[in-house]
Amino acid sequence: MAVSQTRSMGLPLINLLRLRGVPILQQLHLEERLLRTSYDNWCIINDGTTKPTIVMGVSGKAEELLEIESVIRDEIPVIRRFTGGGTVIVDQGTIFVTFICNKDAFPDLQSYPQPIMSWSSLIYKKVFQGIGDFSLRENDYVLGNHKFGGNAQSITKNRWVHHTSFLWDYQTSNMGYLKLPKRAPEYRQARGHLDFICRMKDHIPRSNFIDRTIDAVGSHFVLTSADLEASQSPLSLNFEPSSRLLKREELEEAIFKSRARRACAASAPQAS
């Protein structure tokens, strides 16, 4: 196997793959394939996806996280992705930015969740410099104390992926499909979705955000433009990604579990 050049001018090389309107399941499959079968660093920017889609983390339980009856009624697709973390609903207004890196891209960076999260915040601190009150709050990107981006990661022996779905804009009604999560950051302080999140478009134009993100990435990497064809390799041909669309039967079973859970809670003896 030929060893490709991995650094230039002291900075690691990264392939920049710009997509537009790629379905989120296809994006997740691409990311997992690149994580597991590529030896290069990748930055993927997907400018919006297709129809509204719910994306849960690897251990997400639909009966705990979703208003399933509404989801089924309105035929909202539900995906379980390969990374950890919480639940988001994405649509044409969402901007996705993903980093897939070798551990040795930054030898001083420990490949554990918190250091990678902190590293990523350096990128966006630069993006929002002079524009908004950006910070990393617990594990969320916030403007002030309002979350505008959901993060998740997957870490393997020699590589990691850190991906973000940015709420550049969203439909208020879509948030009604998501329950308040049991596990929430302290700074959320029991706020409902609409009081907790904000629209990035109120702070920065869409193309401006994408351009500034690419510039910020360029301060940590040497960028090379890539296309989807470049993401294919012989190793990737037999790879089977784990992110998948939940079947209707699974969602219906989740309704049953949700009702059983409520029935148990209702019939539990009251504490004296």
Add this chain to the structure above:
Amino acid sequence: MALRMWASSTANALKISTAASKSGLVSPAFSLSRCFSTVLEGFKYANSHEWVKHDGPVATIGITDHAQDHLGEVVFVELPEAGKPVTQGDSFGSVESVKATSDVNSPISGEVVEVNTKLSETPGLINTSPYEDGWMIKVKPSNPSELESLMGAKEYTKFCEEEDASH
């Protein structure tokens, strides 16, 4: 520009784990490491922070105190079924913590003979008891000589210290 990133163990720099003192294992000596994660004598360690305890025909595998400390609260564990093969250095499962899934790699090759089913209900055992109740799989080794390629307690302690010092 050298990146000096904050590592989660910094916040716990003064913590000294005494998990081994409550051990159900037969009197393992424990060493206090300068990185303040517990490392047990008699165990072998991989550079990806898994431990293995070889006991007769079976080896028990889990992740180290250093690993659980850096990962944060474990909320979900994915494990293979009994009967599946594992290969030294390859992933056999994963843990979810914070917003990340992290592969867990097998220090040795063999066949899974038992899986810790308690971890599905109580994944936090990996945090509270990484070397005892938080064990992940038991394996029948196919090549016991692989154990010789792993680090002992002192070597692993030094490895952790050097890794943390360089970040």
